[in-house]
Amino acid sequence: MSISYQSYRGNNERKGVDLGKYIQEKKSWENLPKQVKKKLGSAEQYKQKVQQFAFKHQLRSEGLVSMLFPKKKQYYQMVLDYSIARRKLFPYHLSDVVKALDITPFKFYIETLVQVMLDSSSYDSIPNFPANDIVRLLGIGRNQYIDMMNKIKRKSFSFFGKKKDKQIRELLPKKPIRPSSDMQAWFEVIHYPLNENEYNIELNNKEKLVYDHLVKNGPTFAYTLDYETIHQLYGRGHIYVKVSISAQDYIKFPPLEKFVMNKDATDHFDKFLYKLFVTHNERMTVEETAEILNEGLENVIQGFSLFCRLGIGKQINFTFLEPIHTSWDQKN
Known part of the structure; x- marks a missing residue:
């Protein structure tokens, strides 16, 4: 999903340099206005600021960034x-490219928690929505976090460096829990490429049928596929989901249970x-929500997409155009 760069204004923008605008326009240092060059300083400083902006907003590698x-x-x-160090949300909008780095949301948040615990930081240091995603995928909330920190402190000897890292990892879950909100019926399911060994060894016959369908037909609405099978494939990282939201969609927020609200959300x-x-x-x-907030529509769409992905929001005007697989009866 693209980002409306102008909606995010950082230190440089407050100084009169709309960095997002120049990134969107693919402006190289040579093509920047003279007054902007003067404020930024040098080509190297411009590159550093573009890098910081790209990291902060988890931009796709395209245009000026590429x-x-x-x-x-x-x-x-x-x-x-950068995102792990700053305890940000997993970049779901980059799911199609980060798979090549062997990183999943589960692994991403494991590394986040390791860093937070190595720093002996409080649970409140994790922003609200990453904290809720951690609960969703790892089952670790404030109480579980405090309990793990106390277990480390109760050890009769101190842990430093690699020893402490290992001790922390031993306390963390080895596989993701399966949240019921992971897959709403209208999500689009997309396959990750598998090599021959992965395909033959890791997939059973039922999973191969679904996987073959995705390879042949491309993005497919989840409700047309077997519920258990796509969850199994999703849990093992063989498929990912695309959560498409349009400007005219209606999104409902059901009552939240056990929503994590941290104090120090600065992201x-x-x-x-x-x-x-x-x-x-x-x-x-x-x-209409974007207009009320005076925010870029693309940013608001991305926000609602995340809400639905995290199980916080549900689209209520989706029209089912294909037969619904019987395994979805009474689901969602």
């Missing part, structure tokens, strides 16, 4: 490292999601 950082795999690894996107959450109501379209 020109400045031509090694895509290296760039996406840097985005992931810009986390703040934006919270503002979106408290402003929206189900009688408003996505576009």
